[in-house]
Amino acid sequence: MKGGNMGNMMKQMQKMQKKMMKAQDELHEMTFEASAGGGMVTVVANGKKEITDVQIKEEVVDPDDVEMLQDLILTATNDVIKQIDDKTNDTMGQFTKGLNMPGGMF
Template sequence: MKGMGNMGNMMKQMQKMQKKMMQAQDELHAMEFEASAGGGMVTVKANGKKEIIDVEIKEEVVDPDDIEMLQDLIIAATNDVLNQIDEKTNATMGQFTKGLNVPGLF
């Protein structure tokens, strides 16, 4: 019967870890990230859920004869902010999966 006590303790630890993971995930989702391109000409803000919440474009970068440059700046800033979210997510959530070898988990 001793093994059952260990199993109970393991289940409690797993529930505790799951609660901490959910809390960390909620905190990540509430965070805001920001990236800019072209020396601040285009700024993109996103939340931790990878939802774009704001795009700021300086008036002087809007050139009807060079739409491609503006598009490139928006893409660069958006990719940068999404990479920041990925890095923060991996750093935060990775602490819960260290040492675990579970396929499909992060």
């Protein structure tokens, strides 16, 4: 491989890295929302997987059935995290197509 080709390849890699970093920053700024129990519990998170809000409708709070509330919170939280993972994989996957990257890289 000639030096010029290596230089071009390095420039392309740096350009791709900048695009990846921009895409990742945009993902981190996104807001994701999931609900369970027909909207009785809603969980909001950012692209960094930080939970930013939890809304619980008053009528779902039953002291005699705390387990149901816990299940609704878990369901909504797991769903919002899955949404973030799916969006991250879709967005960042465009940069790793054709590359043999180890699983779970992003």
